[in-house]
Amino acid sequence: MVGGFGLVGAPLTLIEGLTRKDLNELTIISNNLGEAGEGLGVLLRQRKIRKAIGSYFTSNREVGEAYQRGEIDLQLLPQGTLAESMRAGGAGIGGYYTKTGVGTELALGKEIREINGEPYLFEQALRADVALIRAHKADTLGNLIYYKTARNFNPVMATAADLVIAEVDEIVGVGELSAEEVVTPHLFVDRLLVAEKILTKEGVVYR
Amino acid sequence: MVGGFGLVGAPLTLIEGLTRKDLNELTIISNNLGEAGEGLGVLLRQRKIRKAIGSYFTSNREVGEAYQRGEIDLQLLPQGTLAESMRAGGAGIGGYYTKTGVGTELALGKEIREINGEPYLFEQALRADVALIRAHKADTLGNLIYYKTARNFNPVMATAADLVIAEVDEIVGVGELSAEEVVTPHLFVDRLLVAEKILTKEGVVYR
């Protein structure tokens, strides 16, 4: 799992780390595969991704091209189903029923169940071995808070992987985050690092 | 739905209002039915409750007595299932599969499904006509924040009822709550009132 909505809230430093590692045949769960040559788009060019599960690959036209060439498997989910399946995976829910997608091409092969007279689709939980996420501040215990719409998929991914690595703008001392405002409590977080590659108005830069 | 874990985080002013109203045959979804003669326990004594759905009625021994006399129907759910069913009801999920309760008396009559080789129980979503909840502060739009462990079931109930009435310690101006720390965004909240009856170290008092 890799957080972010496009490049917004994506763990760009961790992704760059992946591009330098000799890893192949990755399955990536992420809303998008970055942009052409940016973020997860670099991994795509390196052909390190075997399969991607997401909701909107259109933001990187190279995904469709790689798909046509048979270089990558894609599983497309409605964005709410993508988020909910991860939430289920993190919360010990094996699967759930949603109305989203009923009667569409994305429902093909999926079980339908009537609940209170309305049709729902069965969707399975999603989990990952590793989640790479982006937050704003962490304390040294691993409690996290986020920044504006860079929050997006990050808190839910933090719950749904065996190993959770969070890239943050700043690591602060324990006690500097209010117990009421922590969004991701530290029990979800395994490793922390400070971001070196960040999204700015001028694009992605090293800071 | 009525918020609170026992009397902690229960909307005591709203509950008192209910005791004064000529309402009967209520179905109450709440973790407990208060304590003997306190909180929802008053409604129980008034015989206004036809059915209660909760996880721990033991905290008010009069519930068991009323049940033995056949005055009230009870539906007992594991606490996590109670919370998750409300979360499903608020989030447009028709039902879900949990491992909690598999093989126990509370699974009797419930569908079992194997997912990834493990048995799960099907649980339906819960919704209510009205949710009475307790928060710490509201802004005039209805954004809510909570206070310590008085949060408990309140945020999830705020999502799962047609009409949501929040009782708070203080109503502040719009802009006084940080957009990052709001727990219940205002789209969930229909009415606000300031608490008149509160829980203190000395018990329940009027303030």
Add this chain to the structure above:
Amino acid sequence: MSSIANVQELIAKRAASELKGPSVVNLGIGIPTLVAKYVKDELIHFHTENGLLGVTDVEEADPNLVNAGKLPVGEQVGAAFFSSAESFGMIRGGHIDVAILGALQVDETGRIANWAIPGKNIIGVGGAMDLLVGAKKVIVTTSHLTKGGKSKLMKACTFPLTSTRSVDMIITEMAVFSVLNEQLVLTELMPGVTLEQVRKNTEAQFVEGGFSS
């Protein structure tokens, strides 16, 4: 007819006039995004599925404050941020009053296709399916014709449907339709457009409501 930009603004302005506060409104990508600037009612709050209730016009662009189209936006006083999981809980759970969406095609029962074009490398659905099943009211804003001059209001969609749910209203630069009992009802002609023009440019069957031009 005027330029594409003018057509889009005309449609957006008409859609804005449908909104009445207090309400929570989600705006899709394209024409719907233009709606916000015509809304002055402070009781109308805009929701974006990537995690913000209280979207406003951008003042100073912040790369980490964007809408679902990844365009920079501003944040209203009294706004709230939340995760994608919570945001779609709001959408599916019926907490959004109005969704204004774009469409590639609309069929004559009011169902839309707006996420895929067979044969093209568009592999994305985003939040469209969730908004269609969850929003209390759905308004579609679209140009009446394709670039090739064909009616987007068709007997049946040739592109994959986004949902089995019919939308509530369709606003184009030529007319406004309500959808009643899965039937298109023409309720309004846009300024300077004749009934004959709408008939000629609409493949879908529609009923003529008691409208004023």
Add this chain to the structure above:
Amino acid sequence: MSSIANVQELIAKRAASELKGPSVVNLGIGIPTLVAKYVKDELIHFHTENGLLGVTDVEEADPNLVNAGKLPVGEQVGAAFFSSAESFGMIRGGHIDVAILGALQVDETGRIANWAIPGKNIIGVGGAMDLLVGAKKVIVTTSHLTKGGKSKLMKACTFPLTSTRSVDMIITEMAVFSVLNEQLVLTELMPGVTLEQVRKNTEAQFVEGGFSS
């Protein structure tokens, strides 16, 4: 044997010695609650299912800051509050390392009954079933005998089971058992207790591990 209070403290102290940081530990009602005061390791964080990670001893009682037994607690520096739905997501989702629970009965496969007594007006289950399916490790702390002097470690539970999952360890004032392959293994005698005493007071079949008294 000493007073009930002493017995409970003895069991709690032994349970505390099983905990090693970093870990997240949920303490049930009764004897488990007593465990916290014997834990000095700052890397051990206590979770309570009513919505707090970072439970500490109470300093000044706040009626709105309580544990799952509704007793006043304190909050650690670096704590976090959350809703019941999120809290049980943590529990079911496998994010709690250790749960220490009480039990009314334990069967010889290590399954416990701790939520209901047939014929009594105890209509409550609380979070016990969730903790048993979700916590990575479950330690049961209980007196070895009922008030009537009968073994709580039985061939089969007569009260309804809390879960089909066997616990990992059982600590009483007489002995410590591990559960391996759904079999009780005696691993330790408590100070001053003989193997003969444990045999005499334990209805459940158990294997004698290589223990030191």
